[in-house]
Amino acid sequence: MTIKPSIKKSKIIIRRWREDDIAGLVQCQKSVYQSDFPTDSAHDRRLFELEFKKFPEGQVLAESNGMVVGYACAIIVQLDDSQPYYTYSEITGDSTFSTHDPSGDTLYGADIAVHPDYRGSGIAGMLYSQRMRIMKRYNLRRMVAHGRLPNYHKYVGQFTPEQYVAEVKERRILDPALIAHYKAGYVVKAILFDQLVDRSSMNYTTWLEKINPEFSDTKRRIASTPIKRPVRRIRVCTAQCELKNISSWDEFKRNVVYFVNTAASYHCHFLLFPELFTLQLLGLLDSQASIQNNLKELATLIQRYKDLFQELAQSRGLYIIAGTHPVLRNGKVFNTAFLFTPTGRAYEQDKLHISRSERSTYAFNPGEAIRVFDTPMARIAILVSYDIEFPEVSRLLVKYGAEVLFVPFATDERKAYSRIRFCAHARAVENCVYVVIAGNVGNLAQADSLMINYAQSAIITPSDFAFPTNSVEAEADANTETVAIAELDISNLLLQRDIGTVRPLFDLRVDLFETQSKVPIEVIRCD
Incomplete structure (x- = not known):
């Protein structure tokens, strides 16, 4: 990717969200996801406002010349490790962050995005660094996230999702989202299907985890109730x-x-x-x-x-x-x-x-x-x-x-x-x-x-x-x-x-x- 000289020279500021940032966040998300997700899956202003009000300390953005050029959303949850992998909707309360639990031990990275014109300028790394600070500040045991595989559609006939992830890990294939997660220290724990409608990822999603090496269990002996998958x-x-x-x-x-x-x-x-x-x-x-x-x-x-x-x-x-x-x-x-x-x-x-x-x-x-x-x-x-x-x-x-x-x-x-x-x-x-x-x-x-x-x-x-x-x-x-x-x-x-x-x-052969x-x-x- 070639970055415009004007963008290279622009100063990037990483900070928490403010209420007057919501319109810019909506616009940034549209620029990032408009070609990959159905239009009805994009956040509206109301959901960004709910996320901000629920846990303002966990929401950060990247700003350049007064424009929102990237953002990261996160909440604290308590997950039950005996349960199979959770869906995005279960963890986030359908994007409302109603599941945020200050007594939890896990930081869930709900979304991270960088404007297409600013990719390759180190913004993703800066946003991940802020997530790390949040995890350590709140003495959380780990970070988890669902990750995309936006280049998998190019290789779907050649590799299974598991093989594709292994190829990206060895840097034999370039996948910007997965490589960014690897650079941030995440480990791929599983590959899930149909968690999201994501055309580029062929609807496949990675389940990612990063352990906090500084976590102190003795400081977090607070009784907490994990999110249980509802028996429906x-x-x-x-x-x-x-x-x-x-x-x-x-x-x-x-x-x-x-x-x-x-x-x-x-x-x-x-x-x-x-x-x-x-x-x-x-x-x-x-x-x-x-x-x-x-x-x-x-x-x-x-x-x-x-x-x-x-x-x-x-x-x-x-x-x-x-x-x-x-x-x-x-x-x-x-x-x-x-x-x-x-x-x-x-x-x-x-x-x-x-x-x-x-x-x-x-x-x-x-x-x-x-x-x-x-x-x-x-x-x-x-x-x-x-x-x-x-x-x-x-x-x-x-x-x-x-x-x-x-x-x-x-x-x-x-x-x-x-x-x-x-x-x-x-x-x-x-x-x-x-x-x-x-x-x-x-x-x-x-x-x-x-x-x-x-x-x-x-x-x-x-x-x-x-x-x-x-x-x-x-x-x-x-x-x-x-x-x-x-x-x-x-x-x-x-x-x-x-x-x-x-x-x-x-197991659908979507390549055929x-x-x-x-x-x-x-x-x-x-x-």
Whole structure:
């Protein structure tokens, strides 16, 4: 790298942050990471302010001619060494530094960055020196950090991440971030995958540690509680609904309330209904009209449908994936799934893939948006029926954090059902993700394509020693109106992605192929 003469001569000042530095910090971060991270992953002003307020002594920057040209963030934490490696979000409280613990024994380096125009001028070394001073000043046992591998994308086909790190250590390959960590005295303890979405590093991250040789244990005999990885368990219920010829809205409501009350009585967090189970309401419409006209008429009931499920989700404290219901937009009909939250909010996910029969029979149109719903219990996504048969979508959703895939479906006979079931198992194995499927049973004379139904709803797991032998946590009896309920351990799922017998997400040959979305993946934070 060639450094401009004007930059060479400029004086670099290393100091702590001040409140009026926040705008400059935001701008510096954008300059550093704009090509490597999704725009939604960058800090906003609020997060920098939270970090500064929580531990101002740990936040330093480099300044040149009044401009922020580098910065380093750190907090003190107490980690449990018996636990597997922590994620960035776990240690930093999702970048808020709410986990800062003055009685801890570890300095965590949350971020360090140098403006591209000032790299090679020794700023990184000066910032690391400040971190060392903080570690010694507070008599901390060690420093730890997650590190990037920004040049790994150039060598991904030649070396595994472990081999690449070894090559950089011997200086046979140049990686500016890793070499800077080595110069600072860090040791690479592990290589992790999918800690961050980082294109240049191919989503690989190093876990780094530097021991404080001056640490005095006798000076730090203060009882402290380590950050424990939260045990995240959710209980899910999949409703296997029998389609019936009903004569009133109240009759439909009674059927819905039955399943909601069942899920609530078993203390479930999530309840899944089948695809198009609201077609029972066709019995309230003109039996002589075409199915396509009736679907448009059914779409006019959308507000009653939403009001019903919003009230039930709120009153029962449930996250309800309320199957799908026809939605009319600009004269086009979409097969849309809805997520209703305990706070009364409603979120939509259109069916993305429309089969030949759905186009001809229902005139459904395909959706465009791909969404992950970040709930306090788990990150979930909804794939409507046929969507589960396309592995690319599931892989994209998991890349953006999905932990459970909910699949409402409607299939008429055993072979159609088997396509859904087998693909659900495949997606669970490929992505180390839970998959919950819910289908209809019974018959519905008003809808030609739903005259018969076959379903065996199930809650499906990956296939490894930590999960059931048949990779099924629970399943309903076939072709019977009932529910299946199971408890899913989200913490264990994420752990198995790192330590499982096979690690499909870790072992991807991204040098040969890559799954990319042509539209932004929306991560929606739900209350």
